[in-house]
Amino acid sequence: MPRARLFWLRVFCVRVGLLPVFCLLLSCNRASERSLTIAVNAGVEGTALKMAASEWGAARGVRIEVVELPYANLFEKEQLDLTSRTGAYDVIMMDDPWFPRLGEEGNLTPLPRAPDADFVAPCLDVCRNPYRTGKYYALPYVGNSQLFFYRGDLFTRYNLAAPRTWDDVLAAARKIGAPGNPPNEKMYGYVMRAASGNAVVADFMPLLWAFGGDVLDSASKPACDSPAAVDALRFMLELGKYSPPGYAGFNADEVSAHLLESTAAMSINWPAWIAAMDDPAKSKVVGKIAFAPMPSQRVPGVGELGTWLLAVPAASRHAADAFDFMFWATDAPQMKQAALRGNPPTRRSVFQSPDLAAKFRAFPVQLASLESSRPRPRTAQWNEIENAFGIYLSKANASAMEPAAAMRDAAHDIAQIVNRGR
Amino acid sequence: MTQRRPHLLGASGLPWILPAVAVLLALSIYPLIYAVKVSLTGPGGAFTFANFARLAGDRVFAAAGVQTLVLTIAALIIEFTLGLALALLIDSLARAKSFFRAGLLIPMLLPPVVAAVAWRLIFNPQFGVLNGTLRELGLNTASLLWTGGDRSALASVILVDVWEWTPFLFLLLSAGLQAIPPEPVEAARIDGAGAWQIFRDVTLPLLRPVILLALLLRAMDLVRIFDQIFILTQGGPGTATETVSLYIYRTAFRFSNFGYAAAMSFVLLAATMVFARGLAQIMRPRTAGVR
Amino acid sequence: MKAVLRYLAAVAALMAALAPVYWLVTISLKREIDQFAYPPRWIGFAPTLQHYVEAFGSGSFGMYFTNSVLLAAMSTVAALLIGVPAAYGLTRFEWPRDWNNRIADWILSTRMLPPIVTIVPLFLMLREMHLINSLLGLAIVYTGFNLPFVVWMMRGFFAEVPREIEEAAMLDGESRVGALMRIVLPLVKPGLAATAVFCLVVAWNEFLFALILTQTNAAMTLPVGIASRVTQYEIKWGAMSAAGVVAMLPVLVFATAVQKYLVRGLSLGAVKG
Numbered sequence: 001m002p003r004a005r006l007f008w009l010r011v012f013c014v015r016v017g018l019l020p021v022f023c024l025l026l027s028c029n030r031a032s033e034r035s036l037t038i039a040v041n042a043g044v045e046g047t048a049l050k051m052a053a054s055e056w057g058a059a060r061g062v063r064i065e066v067v068e069l070p071y072a073n074l075f076e077k078e079q080l081d082l083t084s085r086t087g088a089y090d091v092i093m094m095d096d097p098w099f100p101r102l103g104e105e106g107n108l109t110p111l112p113r114a115p116d117a118d119f120v121a122p123c124l125d126v127c128r129n130p131y132r133t134g135k136y137y138a139l140p141y142v143g144n145s146q147l148f149f150y151r152g153d154l155f156t157r158y159n160l161a162a163p164r165t166w167d168d169v170l171a172a173a174r175k176i177g178a179p180g181n182p183p184n185e186k187m188y189g190y191v192m193r194a195a196s197g198n199a200v201v202a203d204f205m206p207l208l209w210a211f212g213g214d215v216l217d218s219a220s221k222p223a224c225d226s227p228a229a230v231d232a233l234r235f236m237l238e239l240g241k242y243s244p245p246g247y248a249g250f251n252a253d254e255v256s257a258h259l260l261e262s263t264a265a266m267s268i269n270w271p272a273w274i275a276a277m278d279d280p281a282k283s284k285v286v287g288k289i290a291f292a293p294m295p296s297q298r299v300p301g302v303g304e305l306g307t308w309l310l311a312v313p314a315a316s317r318h319a320a321d322a323f324d325f326m327f328w329a330t331d332a333p334q335m336k337q338a339a340l341r342g343n344p345p346t347r348r349s350v351f352q353s354p355d356l357a358a359k360f361r362a363f364p365v366q367l368a369s370l371e372s373s374r375p376r377p378r379t380a381q382w383n384e385i386e387n388a389f390g391i392y393l394s395k396a397n398a399s400a401m402e403p404a405a406a407m408r409d410a411a412h413d414i415a416q417i418v419n420r421g422r
Numbered sequence: 423m424t425q426r427r428p429h430l431l432g433a434s435g436l437p438w439i440l441p442a443v444a445v446l447l448a449l450s451i452y453p454l455i456y457a458v459k460v461s462l463t464g465p466g467g468a469f470t471f472a473n474f475a476r477l478a479g480d481r482v483f484a485a486a487g488v489q490t491l492v493l494t495i496a497a498l499i500i501e502f503t504l505g506l507a508l509a510l511l512i513d514s515l516a517r518a519k520s521f522f523r524a525g526l527l528i529p530m531l532l533p534p535v536v537a538a539v540a541w542r543l544i545f546n547p548q549f550g551v552l553n554g555t556l557r558e559l560g561l562n563t564a565s566l567l568w569t570g571g572d573r574s575a576l577a578s579v580i581l582v583d584v585w586e587w588t589p590f591l592f593l594l595l596s597a598g599l600q601a602i603p604p605e606p607v608e609a610a611r612i613d614g615a616g617a618w619q620i621f622r623d624v625t626l627p628l629l630r631p632v633i634l635l636a637l638l639l640r641a642m643d644l645v646r647i648f649d650q651i652f653i654l655t656q657g658g659p660g661t662a663t664e665t666v667s668l669y670i671y672r673t674a675f676r677f678s679n680f681g682y683a684a685a686m687s688f689v690l691l692a693a694t695m696v697f698a699r700g701l702a703q704i705m706r707p708r709t710a711g712v713r
Numbered sequence: 714m715k716a717v718l719r720y721l722a723a724v725a726a727l728m729a730a731l732a733p734v735y736w737l738v739t740i741s742l743k744r745e746i747d748q749f750a751y752p753p754r755w756i757g758f759a760p761t762l763q764h765y766v767e768a769f770g771s772g773s774f775g776m777y778f779t780n781s782v783l784l785a786a787m788s789t790v791a792a793l794l795i796g797v798p799a800a801y802g803l804t805r806f807e808w809p810r811d812w813n814n815r816i817a818d819w820i821l822s823t824r825m826l827p828p829i830v831t832i833v834p835l836f837l838m839l840r841e842m843h844l845i846n847s848l849l850g851l852a853i854v855y856t857g858f859n860l861p862f863v864v865w866m867m868r869g870f871f872a873e874v875p876r877e878i879e880e881a882a883m884l885d886g887e888s889r890v891g892a893l894m895r896i897v898l899p900l901v902k903p904g905l906a907a908t909a910v911f912c913l914v915v916a917w918n919e920f921l922f923a924l925i926l927t928q929t930n931a932a933m934t935l936p937v938g939i940a941s942r943v944t945q946y947e948i949k950w951g952a953m954s955a956a957g958v959v960a961m962l963p964v965l966v967f968a969t970a971v972q973k974y975l976v977r978g979l980s981l982g983a984v985k986g
Contacts (some may be wrong), residue, residue, distance in 0.1 A: 037929055042941065042942070054893070064931060065930060065931070067928070067929050067930060068941065069941050070941065070943065072656065072676065073941065075676065076676055077928060078651040079675065079676075079678055080675065080836070080925070080928075081928060084836070084837070084845075086840060086845050086846070086928065088845070088846055088929055089929075101678070107824055114476065163509075194658035195570075195659055196658055196659050196661075197658070197660075202582060210549065245565060245566050246564070246570065246571070248568040248572065248659075249567055249571060249572070249659050257548070279619070287630050343742035381677075383676055384677045387672075387676070390660070391660045391661060393570075394572075394659065395660065396659050397616065398572050400572065431752075432807060434810060434912040435802035435803060435805065435806030435813065436802070437802075438798045438799055438801055438802025438803075438806075439798075439799040439816065440933050441795045441798070441799070441803045442795045442796055442798075442799035442820070442860055442864060443799075443816070443820075445795060445856065445857060446823050446857060446860060446861070449823070449831070449835070449854065449857035450823040450826060450831065450857070452834065452838060453831035453835055453838070454830070454831070454834075455828070456833075456834035456838075457830060457834055458804040459938070460833075460834075474789065474931075486957070489975050499815075502851035508726055509717060511722055511723055511726070512723060514719060515719060515720065515723060516716065522723050522726075522727060524969065524972065524976075525727045525730060525731060526726060526730050527975070528730060528731060528734060528965065529734070529967070531914070531961075531963065531964050531965055531968045532961045533917065533918040533920075533935075533961060533964065534918060534920065534934055535920050535936040535939050535940055535957075535958050535960070536936075536957040536961050537733075539734060539905060539939055539943065539953055539957050540733045540734065540736065540737040540954075540957065542943065543736065543740060543950060543954065544733055544736060548749075549748070549820060551736055551753040554751055554752060554753040555752075555753060556750045557751070557752075558753075559808070585729075585730070585733065589730065590979060592756050592977060593975060593976055593979065594979065594980060594984060596854075597984055598984065600743060601984075602860060623853070632984060635983055635984065636925075636978060636980075639979075639980065639981075642825060645827075646827040646828070646829070648828070648829065648921055649920045649921065649936075652921075652940070653940055653943055655762050657783070668829065669836070670829045671920075672827060673832055674829075674832075675925075676816075680833055683833070684830075684833070685828075687827065687829055687830040688830075689972065690829065690830065690904070691826065691827060692823050694826070694827055695822070695825070696824050697825070698821070698825040701821075701825075701983075702818045702821055702822070703982060706715050
């Protein structure tokens with residue numbers, strides 16, 4: 001190769017190599033303009049927040065970047081960002097069970113001012129560290145607390161009253177799901193999600209509580225091997241007989257799909273799915289789903305709280321804008337707007353607003369459920385505990401383990417996890 | 423050339439390799455030292471063997487190890503058998519060899535993430551084309567959950583790996599087959615040996631180095647498998663498809679237990695190094711013309 | 714007859730290999746109603762480009778694509794610039810007591826480190842240097858991946874070039890570097906190209922490090938972008954498969970270009986192919 005050509009080839013290569021470096025340097029300048037990076041859950045919960053964010057950003061001249069991640073990966077990314085103080089995110093969306101872990105050791109910036117009293121109390125309680133008594137570190141955005149969904153039309157057809165206890169639920173499931181009843185229509189009495197992990201634990205908690213059991217007792221020792229807990233699991237397996245096959249692997253979308261496709265008559269579900277139930281484009285049961293509070297059994301039933309919170313990481317470089325956005329988005333007018341976009345509100349005034357009452361027939365039940373809801377155990381090791389607990393619950397539902405043995409092993413593993421955390 | 427070579431004597435290759443060695447030292451030695459340190463650190467910064475003690479009694483880790491082994495051995499056997507069969511088949515075709523070869527290689531060239539996504543689509547029990555086609559053929563697919571089923575998940579993952587990496591073995595074995603000199607085979611045929619005999623006594627022994635290389639390379643990658651499983655099942659349902667890599671990932675990033683994750687990763691490292699040693703022996707190139 | 718059976722078997726194998734890829738392509742081109750249609754439609758659907766427009770137009774996939782391209786290019790160039798001289802140094806000089814092989818073995822062993830072992834320390838190291846969530850940080854890591862590969866591949870190629878050629882040039886007054894650049898490199902050009910392509914492919918396909926070391930869309934690569942669309946609910950099949958198709962096209966194109974060296978590359982230079 002002639003020397004000249006070789007020389008120019010080398011120059012070219014160097015230039016090509018430097019070009020990306022220049023691009024990077026150029027992109028670095030953008031850090032000085034106003035911007036806000038929001039980490040959002042990739043799912044129905046994140047939809048309203050995304051829209052609110054782009055509206056706010058356009059109005060204030062702030063560049064909004066939304067990072068949408070699936071549930072599990074969202075937690076991992078937030079956890080990594082918070083503990084290593086990389087400041088990648090300015091506003092993070094977190095499921096309330098994550099709060100004890102994500103909010104420890106000064107990872108989050110406390111709110112500059114306390115939220116007003118219009119917020120539903122249980123939603124605010126989980127925003128405080130320590131729980132219920134400490135400083136506020138987050139604002140609640142998605143007012144999710146579990147509801148009991150059931151086919152009002154089918155209950156009328158079979159002369160059944162709205163289910164008040166889990167025994168009622170089982171009886172109704174037997175009646176509605178009896179074979180050949182009605183002919184040519186395969187209807188399962190009940191559907192639930194029992195996929196290992198968050199899915200099965202979230203669906204099991206109301207049942208566990210209704211039987212008087214819990215995962216951890218007041219001394220933070222595992223209580224899931226108590227007789228009440230084993231009875232609750234046995235009841236769950238009983239209900240499982242009237243659920244579609246493969247439910248031991250179901251997640252939220254399978255449960256909702258069965259309701260929407262009119263192949264199942266009852267389930268526990270989140271209010272975020274109500275909009276889909278009444279959407280003619282997605283649902284075959286528009287107007288037929290009724291909502292009731294969580295059934296009781298040995299003790300009054302409570303819905304499980306699953307509210308999504310907004311918080312600002314301590315290492316964020318745009319904290320002022322972040323809090324500005326958060327307070328704006330959780331403001332009453334914005335919450336109303338978000339409700340119209342399918343987001344369950346966290347403010348009492350929005351639930352009781354007359355303009356929304358006509359459109360959202362379930363609001364009274366939702367508000368009642370939210371106000372009496374109960375959060376999952378407040379421990380920084382909830383992720384590990386839920387993981388371990390979920391494995392055994394799922395195995396029991398897949399008939400791979402006896403309920404008593406499953407609970408015993410679960411208690412053993414949870415005890416180890418709790419001890420490690422001391 | 424019989425003259426002396428004044429330029430070579432006394433010249434050193436050291437400056438040539440220094441940049442590479444420096445970069446690799448920074449990217450491999452530092453992380454290893456850090457991993458050692460963090461695995462021996464308990465909460466509060468104290469020096470402790472607790473992580474390794476826990477490792478010895480961890481049933482979940484043992485289960486993950488077993489699953490990794492099952493996956494590795496099953497995938498390896500199936501991929502090797504299919505790869506060899508394909509290599510022999512394509513080699514025996516009179517025409518269009520390169521056409522078939524090019525097409526058969528495609529699964530291996532895709533980004534593993536894309537392959538996993540494609541299979542997730544296919545495996546979906548309700549909307550996927552696999553169950554859809556089976557239903558068309560009259561089968562009841564209600565219990566065919568593939569990656570969603572507790573018992574079928576691992577098999578589904580193995581299926582995806584077989585689909586994706588059999589071409590690798592096919593390619594290597596094909597190259598090995600082509601490198602076999604025709605004389606021994608011809609000689610055996612002239613002596614009256616049957617096709618199977620020729621294959622067993624002449625071809626296979628000559629193919630052994632390539633077989634060994636292919637198996638070791640593939641085993642080493644299977645033991646550390648991560649990308650496909652992450653997309654297909656994330657280790658689920660439950661821990662049915664949780665291999666060692668995924669358990670380490672979960673411990674580090676979901677449970678924030680970096681010390682324990684580091685301790686576990688040394689076990690994985692040891693397993694990989696066993697294969698690496700074997701590979702290094704096989705792979706040293708010789709000087710020009712001699713192989 | 715036997716030949717026909719063989720061809721049939723080969724065709725069956727080919728179909729098994731390509732069916733999933735074909736299905737992915739069709740999903741990316743189908744309207745949503747067609748995607749879930751039963752019975753499944755392999756052909757005979759109205760194609761649409763909406764998913765591609767959605768993913769790359771309004772979605773972030775355009776950015777992911779650019780990031781992947783830049784990353785692959787940077788890490789390949791860097792790996793070649795550092796690795797080719799290293800390979801040359803290991804093959805051409807006298808090394809005492811087999812050190813060149815030992816160093817080469819060590820270089821190869823770094824390639825065999827399971828990524829999960831080094832990911833957390835590397836994350837912390839890059840954080841100290843403020844290179845988290847940046848293309849430069851990822852490029853450095855990817856260069857580290859590609860280096861051992863370049864060294865081992867090029868060792869094989871250099872070993873095929875007889876020493877006499879450079880020696881002749883050097884006796885004529887050429888410097889060592891000059892001999893390398895003007896005499897040897899042109900001789901191994903095809904090998905160099907193949908090595909470059911392999912580096913590009915490895916960087917393009919990489920997932921775990923990109924997953925952990927990137928945090929926002931500005932730095933995420935195509936595999937990470939695709940993975941983040943796989944959620945529990947409402948997986949956007951169309952956009953995801955469109956991105957998948959785009960992600961696999963460059964690889965297929967490049968791989969066909971270096972078909973001749975595929976075997977050698979995949980076996981890290983051990984098998985001549």
